[in-house]
Amino acid sequence: MIRVFLIAGEASGDKLGAALMAGLKSLTEVEFFGVGGPLMEAEGLQSRFPMDELSVMGIAEILPKYRHLMRRINETAEAVVQINPDVLITIDSPDFCLRVARRVKAKSQIRTVHYVAPTVWAWRSGRAAKMAKVIDHVLALFPFEPPYMEAAGMECDFVGHPVVAERIATQTEADAFRALHGIGDKPLLMVLPGSRQGEVSRLTPIFGRAVQAVLTARPDLRLVIPTTANVTELVQEQVKDWPVKPLILSPINQNKDAYLSEKAACFAAADVALAASGTVSLELAASDTPMVIAYDMSWLSRQIISRMLKVDTVTLVNLVSETRTVPEFIGKHCQPDAIAQAVLAVLSDPEQQQAAMQLTMARLGKGGEAPGLRAARAVLRGMQQG
Known part of the structure; x- marks a missing residue:
């Protein structure tokens, strides 16, 4: 033994x-x-x-x-x-x-x-x-x-990577999610501003302005934000003035397995995601959900990290697939108008990231x-x- x-x-x-x-x-x-x-x-x-x-x-x-x-x-x-x-x-x-x-x-x-x-x-x-x-x-x-x-x-x-072992929702579950929340066949944007209070406070206002610009071009757009327990109240406060009220998914007062199933269905149902940089890009790739990645940090952190960074992309799908298919807006480039244009481009051509996402999952061991x-x-x- x-x-x-x-x-x-x-x-x-x-x-x-x-x-x-x-x-x-x-x-x-x-x-x-x-x-x-x-x-x-x-x-x-x-x-x-x-x-x-x-x-x-x-x-x-x-x-x-x-x-x-x-x-x-x-x-x-x-x-x-x-x-x-x-x-x-x-x-x-x-x-x-x-x-x-x-x-x-x-x-x-x-x-x-x-x-x-x-x-x-x-x-x-x-x-x-x-x-x-x-x-x-x-x-x-x-x-x-x-x-x-x-x-x-x-x-x-x-x-x-453990993401390849995660349970992925079926198309039936995705359709059921859309029906349950009255989304039907309308375009669905999933917004993921992070799981830490600092990044949520920093990114949600930027994402909100980007969403507003997307809504101008696509007024039929629906919004959903899966959150974690520690940021649910903050997200609710941050989005209260958004022009379209997002559906907020929270694990608070929910059975853990039920929440995870709902979140998986949400990932599968979304047409596009606007997400903070991190491993969430791999979760999105696993569920075949095209994405736009954006992230900003404090001025000092931005100066330090920009000088130390050795790669031209921080999006894991881009790195693993050795492509630059996923648009990203990091640091000084994290601007609402540019983010909105990228979201609209992905909505109009959702297939453009598919090969990179599938290659990423294969290389990670799926x-x-x-x-x-x-x-x-x-x-x-x-x-x-x-």
């Missing part, structure tokens, strides 16, 4: 960890230790402390909890060394996970695996070399990432072995070779 210590610090990591655990259990006898959320606990992990303690972002949020987080880092590293597992698998959350790995490596020869490669292809390429000092093996979500990790001295396997099982195979193979 192998002994595996896992650490996940946020919901996305919990999901990756649970799929990896299920994959390991299907391939070998295994005992789990570590820190994770409800999905990992359902697969047999008894978390050493609530994963939510690690789900903090930004300096303002981290500073008040700094001492507590450092204490958790130290006690987690001590637990790893004491248990002496066959492998330590850290999942995303690099600020916490890599600090634990550094302490473990200083006191032991325990094999370390990190799940989710840092985005060194986009910016801050020095992170790979720094990570290589404490990580033996990386599990990558994107097919273009292994060369960057290997160049820094780490083993790396592309194991597929139709192949589940990413969690591929990740488990990679971990076991690495242990045998290491």
